[in-house]
Amino acid sequence: MSGICQECARRAWLLxxxxxxxxxxxxxxxxxxxxxxxxxxDLELVDAIARNRRTELHTAYADWQPASRCRDEQPxxxxxxxxxxxxHLRDDALSPHSFELRGGVERLRELLEEKVVxxxxxxxxxxxxxxxxRELARGLATCGITVASDFAEGTSSAVLAGALEADGAPLAVxxxxxxxxxxxxxxxxxxxxxxxxxxIAESHASSRARRWWQYASARTLALLAxxxxxxxxxxxxxxLACANVAFSRARHVAAVPGRVSSASSKGANRLLxxxxxxxxxPQDALDVLxxxxxxxxxxxxxxxxxxxxxxxxxxxxxxxxxDTPAKLAASGAHTDDVAVALAELELCGLLARGDGGRYxxxxxxxxR
Amino acid sequence: MLARARTFxxxxxxARAVSVEIDxxxxxxxxxxxxxxxxxxxxxxxxxxxxLLNSGFEFPARRxxxxxxxxxxxxxxxxxxxxLACGILxxxxxxxxxxxxxxxxxxxxxxxxxxxxCHGTLAVAEATKKAGLAMxxxxxxxxxxxxxxxxxxxxxxxxxxxxxxxxxGGSGDQLPEQSRAQPSIxxxxxDLSDVRGQTHAVKALxxxxxxxxxxxLSGSPGTGKTMLAGRLPSILPPLExxxxxxxxxxxxxxxxxTGGELLTERPFRAPHHTITTAGLIGxxxxxxxxxxxxxxxxxxxxxxxxxxxxxxxxxxxxxxEDGRVSIVRARHSAIYPARFMLIAATNPCPCGYAGERExxxxxxxxxxxxxxxxxxxxxxxxxxxxxxxxxxxDYLADGPSMSSxxxxxxxxxxxQRQARRLRADGILVNAQMDAPMLRRHLKLxxxxxxxxxRARERGLLSARGQHRALRVARTLADLDxxxxxxxxxxxxxxxxxxxxxxAGRRAA
Numbered sequence: 001m002s003g004i005c006q007e008c009a010r011r012a013w014l015l016x017x018x019x020x021x022x023x024x025x026x027x028x029x030x031x032x033x034x035x036x037x038x039x040x041x042d043l044e045l046v047d048a049i050a051r052n053r054r055t056e057l058h059t060a061y062a063d064w065q066p067a068s069r070c071r072d073e074q075p076x077x078x079x080x081x082x083x084x085x086x087x088h089l090r091d092d093a094l095s096p097h098s099f100e101l102r103g104g105v106e107r108l109r110e111l112l113e114e115k116v117v118x119x120x121x122x123x124x125x126x127x128x129x130x131x132x133x134r135e136l137a138r139g140l141a142t143c144g145i146t147v148a149s150d151f152a153e154g155t156s157s158a159v160l161a162g163a164l165e166a167d168g169a170p171l172a173v174x175x176x177x178x179x180x181x182x183x184x185x186x187x188x189x190x191x192x193x194x195x196x197x198x199x200i201a202e203s204h205a206s207s208r209a210r211r212w213w214q215y216a217s218a219r220t221l222a223l224l225a226x227x228x229x230x231x232x233x234x235x236x237x238x239x240l241a242c243a244n245v246a247f248s249r250a251r252h253v254a255a256v257p258g259r260v261s262s263a264s265s266k267g268a269n270r271l272l273x274x275x276x277x278x279x280x281x282p283q284d285a286l287d288v289l290x291x292x293x294x295x296x297x298x299x300x301x302x303x304x305x306x307x308x309x310x311x312x313x314x315x316x317x318x319x320x321x322x323d324t325p326a327k328l329a330a331s332g333a334h335t336d337d338v339a340v341a342l343a344e345l346e347l348c349g350l351l352a353r354g355d356g357g358r359y360x361x362x363x364x365x366x367x368r
Numbered sequence: 369m370l371a372r373a374r375t376f377x378x379x380x381x382x383a384r385a386v387s388v389e390i391d392x393x394x395x396x397x398x399x400x401x402x403x404x405x406x407x408x409x410x411x412x413x414x415x416x417x418x419x420l421l422n423s424g425f426e427f428p429a430r431r432x433x434x435x436x437x438x439x440x441x442x443x444x445x446x447x448x449x450x451x452l453a454c455g456i457l458x459x460x461x462x463x464x465x466x467x468x469x470x471x472x473x474x475x476x477x478x479x480x481x482x483x484x485x486c487h488g489t490l491a492v493a494e495a496t497k498k499a500g501l502a503m504x505x506x507x508x509x510x511x512x513x514x515x516x517x518x519x520x521x522x523x524x525x526x527x528x529x530x531x532x533x534x535x536x537g538g539s540g541d542q543l544p545e546q547s548r549a550q551p552s553i554x555x556x557x558x559d560l561s562d563v564r565g566q567t568h569a570v571k572a573l574x575x576x577x578x579x580x581x582x583x584x585l586s587g588s589p590g591t592g593k594t595m596l597a598g599r600l601p602s603i604l605p606p607l608e609x610x611x612x613x614x615x616x617x618x619x620x621x622x623x624x625x626t627g628g629e630l631l632t633e634r635p636f637r638a639p640h641h642t643i644t645t646a647g648l649i650g651x652x653x654x655x656x657x658x659x660x661x662x663x664x665x666x667x668x669x670x671x672x673x674x675x676x677x678x679x680x681x682x683x684x685x686x687x688x689e690d691g692r693v694s695i696v697r698a699r700h701s702a703i704y705p706a707r708f709m710l711i712a713a714t715n716p717c718p719c720g721y722a723g724e725r726e727x728x729x730x731x732x733x734x735x736x737x738x739x740x741x742x743x744x745x746x747x748x749x750x751x752x753x754x755x756x757x758x759x760x761x762d763y764l765a766d767g768p769s770m771s772s773x774x775x776x777x778x779x780x781x782x783x784q785r786q787a788r789r790l791r792a793d794g795i796l797v798n799a800q801m802d803a804p805m806l807r808r809h810l811k812l813x814x815x816x817x818x819x820x821x822r823a824r825e826r827g828l829l830s831a832r833g834q835h836r837a838l839r840v841a842r843t844l845a846d847l848d849x850x851x852x853x854x855x856x857x858x859x860x861x862x863x864x865x866x867x868x869x870x871a872g873r874r875a876a
Contacts, residue, residue, distance in 0.1 A: 124731055153732035185736055325568040325863070326757045335567045336860060343859035347822045355722035355735075357586070357755025 004203065008079035008098040010064050014042050016206035017057060021049040023211045031237055031244055034215065039093040075100040075178045077203055086112050088224050092249070095223050096202040096216065102178045103198030111171050111198060114146045115289055118225035120218070120242045121155025121232045122264050127354035129155060129232030129264065131362045132256055134162035136229060139282025139297050141168025145289075148173065148225055150217050150242075151199070155231050157189060164192050171224070174201040175217040176209055218242040227252040227289055229279055233267030240267050243276070252288050254279040307348075314341040315350055315361070323358045371458035371465045374472045375451035376495050377436075377443045378488040378655060380702035381621050383495035387437045388448060390455035395431030401452070403436030406444045415446075415477050416453045423481035423528040428460045442700070444655060446476035447486035450505070453477055453528055454535055467535045470502040471523070481528035485509035490613070490620040493517040505534055511543055512628025513620055516613060560599045560775050561768035565759035569596055572754040572864055574775050577603045578782035579843030580797035582688065582710040582749055584673070584866060587756030589720045593713040596756065597638075597669050600711060602772035604667070605780045606632040611665045614705060618664055622657055635666030637708075641675040645683045650704065651695035660687045663708035673712040674741045681746050684710070688749040691800075709799070710750070714742065751799060751836045753866035782846040798843045803835055810842050815855030823862060837861045 004012075015022070025034050037048055046057045078085050079098035084105040089095035101108060117140050119133055137147045137159040147163040148171040149156040156172075163170035170193055176182055178199040181190035193199060202216050215238065222228055222245035230253070233239035246253045254277035258265020272278055277288045283297040307315070314328060322328050328338045342359055345351040354360040371390045376383035399413045420427045434452055436443045451473040458465035474492050475483040489510035496504045497520045504514055508524045515522055523540035525531040534540050563570060569585070573596055576583040585593040607615060612631045619625040619635075639648065639659045650658035660668060670676060687693050691707035716722035717730040718738050730738070787796045793805055801809065812820065820838075823829045829837055838853070841861035845853045 124729070157732060183733065185733070324755070324757050326565070326759075329567055335571055336856070339568075339863040340856050340859040343819075343862040346828065346862070347819065347826060349826060355728070356588070356716045357757065 003077045003082050003084075004079040004098045005081045006066050008081065008203075009066055009205070010061070011042055011097040012203045012205040013064060014045065014057070014061060016204060017060070018045065018049060019206055019208065019210040019212070021051070025049055026212055026215065031215070031241060032248065034212070035094055035219065035245065035248070038216075038219075075102045075199075076105065077101065078105070079203075084109065086224065088112060088116075089220070092223055094219060094245070094249075096220055098203040099200050099220070100178045100203055101198060101200050103194055107169070108171075108198045108200070111146045111169055112224065114144060115227075116146045116148050116171065116225045117285060117289070118148045118221045118228045118242060118246075119155070119159040120149060120221065120228065120230055120239075121159075122234055122239050122267075123152050123154035124264060125154040125158070125232045126262075126264060127358060127360045129256075129258075130158040131352060131354070131360045133158040133231045134165075135362055136231070136256075136279070136282055136285065137162030137168070137170070138166040140285060141166035141170070143282065143286060143295065143297060145286075146171055148221055150175065150214075150221055151186075151190075152214075153186075157186075160189060160193055164196070167196075169196040169198075171197055172199050173217045173221045173224070174199055175213040177201055177204065214238055215241050219245045222246040222251065223249065225251065227254060227285060229253075229285060230255045230268045230271055230276070232256070232258055232264050233271075234264055235266040235270055240271070243267075243271055247274075252277065254285060254288055256280070307350075310337075311341055311345055311348075314338065315345055318345075318351060318359050319361050323354075323360070325357070369459045369461065371455045371468060373451040373455040373458070373468045374470075374499075374501060375448055375474055376472065376488075376492045377441065377447070378445065378491060378621055379441070380655070381488075381491060381617050381657075381704060383488060383491040384441060385495065385499050386441070386443060386448070386451075388451040388455050389435040389437060390452070390459040391433045391435070392428050392430050392456070392459045397429045397431070399432045399434070401434045401436065403434075403439045404442045405436055405448075406442065408446045409436070409443050409448050412446065412449050412452055412477075415449055415479060416456065418479040419449070419477040419481040419528050420453055420456065422479060423532075425457060425462055425528075425532070426460065428456065432456060432459075442654065445486055445488075446484075447474050447488070447492070449477040450475040450483055450525075450528070450531060454531055457532055458535070463532045463535050464537075467502075467537065471535060472496040472499070472501045472504045473506075473531065474504065475507045475525070477528060483507040483525050483527060483531065487623040488621040489513045490516060490617050490625075493520055493522070494617075496520060503534075505531055505540070508541065508543070510620075510628060513616070513625065514628075516616065516628075516630060557602050558595075558599050559602055559772045561771040563592065563596065563599065563768065564766055565769075566592060566596065566756065567769050569754050569756045570769060570775075572752055573600060574603065574778060575840065575843055575847065575864070576600075576709070576711070576752050576754075577775070578779045578847050579751075579786070579839065580709045580799040581751035581840060581843065582799065583712070583752040583754055584747070584750045585711065585713040585754050585756050586716050587713075588758060589715060591756045591758050593756045594671055597671070597711050597713055599772065600667055600669075601634060601636045603775040603779050604634045605776065605783050607634055607665060615665050618657065618661055618704070621655070622662070624662065635663050635708075636669065637663040637666065638669040638671060641670070641672045643676070643680060645677070645680045648680050649683045649687070649693055649695070651697060651702075654697075654700050657704055658693070660684060660706045660708060661693055661704040664705045666708055668708045668710050670710070670712040673714040674718075674738055678741060682744075685745050685749070688746070707800075712750070716755075747866060748832060750866045751840055752864045754864065778847060781849075782843065785846045785849075786843075798839050798846070801839055801842070806835060806838055806842075810838055811852045812858070813852050813854045816841070816853050816858045819855050819858040819862070823858075828862065829865065833865060837865050840864055 050057050077100050133155045141147050141163040149159040151172045151174040160170045178201045181187045218241035222242045228246040230243050243253045255268040255271040258268050286295040329335045351359045352362045373388040377386050457463045485507045490513045493514035503521045503523050505523045511524045523534050526541045530541050587593050637659045646652035648658045687706035693704045693706045695702050718734050719729050721727040841853045841857040844857040
């Protein structure tokens with residue numbers, strides 16, 4: 001692979017050989033132990049986890065020869081010893097030894113020159129979570145921040161879509177190879193990201209997907225970002241991996257508060273209890289990044305809207321959870337009046353239609 | 369001797385004239401039928417033989433050849449029995465042959481000579497009149513159906529001997545009660561007053577009925593989607609006479625017509641989701657029509673839309689666009705009318721609880737797969753998306769919001785306004801307006817113009833979506849009795865637009 005030295009290519013080969021053991025490490029130990037293992041140099045890593053394959057792997061490691069055929073086509077690959085390897089990652093022992101890149105070295109450099117904010121969350125996000133993630137990404141991308149996310153389903157899709165809507169250049173960290181978008185139905189999003197942004201993924205010298213790859217991509221994301229925002233996350237380790245790495249590296253971690261009764265908000269709420277910053281919208285994120293009031297979020301909609309009292313009332317009710325025409329009508333309003341108000345608020349960009357006919361506050365409502 | 373009788377065969381929904389030529393000459397006794405007859409026609413030999421003997425006539429013990437002309441047209445069904453029997457009687461000199469050429473004969477014979485009804489009587493009656501024949505001779509069971517054709521003399525014969533009497537210049541049997549077709553009395557189906565709560569959905573249903581808009585009811589299991597759809601026929605306006613004749617022609621040709629009265633209720637067809645493409649569209653065999661054709665001028669209700677096979681749903685595109693089904697097979701082709709109002713019901717996601725926060729267990733990929741089953745050209749032809757929500761317990765104790773009679777009154781008034789405006793364009797309802805008609809008939813006030821412009825700017829509506837919203841807004845204005853479409857109607861139309869919500873925006 002172009003851009004990867006033999007040492008780093010051998011590391012990728014070794015990690016592929018130890019893929020099963022690394023997955024087992026994840027199952028048996030907590031994340032911090034796993035990260036410690038991943039930081040180990042090659043032969044120490046073999047000694048630590050290879051068990052009865054140690055001798056075999058030591059021999060194979062000593063005899064390792066690079067692949068005879070080099071691929072010059074996309075994706076490009078960079079290793080720690082390459083001049084274009086991001087400085088964010090270079091000094092950290094936990095960072096990937098090599099990664100694949102699509103979008104170009106120059107564009108990646110430009111993206112990383114700006115502040116990078118990683119926005120992550122659960123794959124099974126609610127409408128609310130999706131809309132918050134989207135608005136955060138849109139708001140931050142509008143301010144010139146590089147918005148990064150993994151390429152998982154759910155929250156990440158909304159983050160990347162939001163950044164693209166604001167004509168931003170998102171950075172997506174995939175867990176599998178960037179060469180081919182999997183699953184195929186997400187190929188359009190992949191294409192849109194590549195139009196302006198970059199896709200990166202740790203180089204894996206194996207075609208068999210491993211569970212630890214997800215954690216590896218979360219770790220790369222955390223190391224690239226100056227701020228990690230968790231929108232909606234369960235308390236499953238994989239949902240919080242990115243935030244945990246950021247905490248361990250003393251990076252800023254923020255979370256969007258969720259309902260206390262919601263399983264998909266448990267992780268985010270726990271982060272808040274553990275000292276994460278509370279983020280309600282792009283402005284809060286900017287305050288964390290730059291300091292209170294230093295940078296103003298671009299408010300695209302509110303200034304122009306002179307909200308009539310009847311619309312403000314409906315918006316308030318929707319924000320309180322009376323988010324369907326039937327629930328709004330139950331509060332005493334006429335069905336037709338409710339329909340008219342909802343349409344007007346949607347045209348103002350203050351509401352969006354969600355699943356099941358529900359209306360979700362969005363845009364500047366979240367920023368207020 | 370040679371005799372020639374006149375009858376008809378069905379080709380799709382239309383009848384085609386057939387000349388039954390009987391030749392009797394000396395030779396070994398035999399009875400041959402030629403002229404591309406199907407099994408039912410070939411079996412007529414035995415029925416006719418027995419019926420003639422059991423009716424007191426003589427069956428000539430000579431060589432009988434029956435030719436059904438034109439010979440290249442396939443002849444289907446048992447409706448040739450009466451013409452064959454009367455042709456043999458005339459050829460053998462048992463009855464005079466003069467009237468055979470001016471009377472159309474249509475009916476099946478039982479072994480004792482009784483004349484039985486056959487499918488497609490209405491089409492045969494229309495073809496008889498068109499052919500300029502003096503009279504249609506048929507069984508009493510379908511006499512009412514035939515009398516729907518204005519100015520066609522009908523002679524009812526209960527038995528082969530009665531037919532012989534008519535062809536000898538005598539009179540037929542007594543016409544059954546209510547010989548002239550009367551409008552059927554509307555049946556009392558489920559009423560809208562059974563519905564509690566669901567004000568938003570009931571109003572949307574009225575809009576759909578008023579403009580004949582294709583609609584999709586989406587909601588969690590048990591919210592009442594099927595209940596609402598089942599009450600749609602009770603608020604639809606009655607069939608006009610021309611519409612009723614079209615519907616009866618289809619149902620008569622397929623044997624689904626139970627009485628001969630002029631229908632007033634619109635057809636409501638609700639096939640199961642396991643239906644095949646042929647079952648929905650037709651064409652599995654000659655003369656077979658699908659549910660889409662049977663729903664002509666009525667409602668086609670597809671419950672659990674996402675469970676229907678994708679090719680089956682795709683096959684609905686042509687009828688939804690053109691209002692007709694064109695079936696072309698190796699040996700036959702036919703065009704059937706299929707202008708129906710599509711009402712579909714579906715869960716919002718595979719688990720059924722999308723939008724109900726914690727309850728929905730679907731991942732993005734599940735939602736994407738669910739949308740793929742529904743999306744595309746079919747959804748593009750749906751005007752209204754009605755979200756049916758779970759009714760709060762206190763609403764269940766409330767009284768009904770509206771009865772079917774009240775809703776039907778509103779719908780009829782709105783339809784009358786539409787008919788007055790659109791009749792010159794050859795259509796009757798707003799849902800059938802194309803873009804030029806929209807430009808002619810839809811006048812927006814200033815607020816309405818502004819709202820449409822804002823919807824376009826925000827990307828809420830595609831080009832086709834704008835037309836859909838405008839059609840629905842026009843129907844809302846018709847329901848409100850307004851000549852111009854205002855901002856309020858546009859707003860309400862936007863809340864009913866079928867564009868998917870956040871889920872659809874997820875993957876960018």
